[in-house]
Amino acid sequence: MREIALHVLDLLQNAVEAGAGRVTLTIDEDTALDQLTITVADDGRGMDAKTIRRVLDPFYTTRTTRHVGLGLPLMMAAAERADGMMTVESQPGVGTQVAATFRLSHPDRQPLGDMAGTLLAYLLSERDADLSYVHRRNDNSFEFDTAEIRAMLDGTPLADPTVRRWLANALTEGEEDLEHENGEAEIT
Numbered sequence: 001m002r003e004i005a006l007h008v009l010d011l012l013q014n015a016v017e018a019g020a021g022r023v024t025l026t027i028d029e030d031t032a033l034d035q036l037t038i039t040v041a042d043d044g045r046g047m048d049a050k051t052i053r054r055v056l057d058p059f060y061t062t063r064t065t066r067h068v069g070l071g072l073p074l075m076m077a078a079a080e081r082a083d084g085m086m087t088v089e090s091q092p093g094v095g096t097q098v099a100a101t102f103r104l105s106h107p108d109r110q111p112l113g114d115m116a117g118t119l120l121a122y123l124l125s126e127r128d129a130d131l132s133y134v135h136r137r138n139d140n141s142f143e144f145d146t147a148e149i150r151a152m153l154d155g156t157p158l159a160d161p162t163v164r165r166w167l168a169n170a171l172t173e174g175e176e177d178l179e180h181e182n183g184e185a186e187i188t
Helices: 005-015 050-056 071-081 115-124 146-153 161-178
Strands: 020-029 037-043 086-092 095-103 130-137 140-145
Touching: 005 037, 005 071, 005 095, 005 140, 020 115, 050 071, 050 086, 050 161, 071 086, 071 095, 115 130, 115 161, 130 146
Parallel strands: 020 130
Antiparallel strands: 020 037, 037 095, 086 095, 130 140
């Protein structure tokens, strides 16, 4: 994968495949610490200790549609190449949390990529799992929660053309606002 956003999309899809009703994605970019941290947590089925040990094997997957599970091994390799690491914590019946850290300035760190496009692709897949998203860059942050948005839409699907345009604009503007040093962008 050429950008971290694609790893994130894979993690979001894993959460939904695990039966999550709520997924939390947090991205922290801290230039003072020279660190990028990405955390995906869900309330899905979770995994036992034996499965946790196996999920980093590229030839292990719980999916029936394919025979390999490259998502987590590729994310771990990307983090390690950038002087970072990845952890997987899980409990059956509780959920799973995957956290990856990268050294921001490392020359081998993949670019974060198009997070707005990644989130839009996930949201338009009409998954039932709500997504809470927080992206912090130093003192600025962008927050987005589909549970609140769905409540305001009163049954209108996220894929409705008007809603889809609004989502695309809101996500793009929220991510772009992180570039500015003087404010907080929030969409709820």
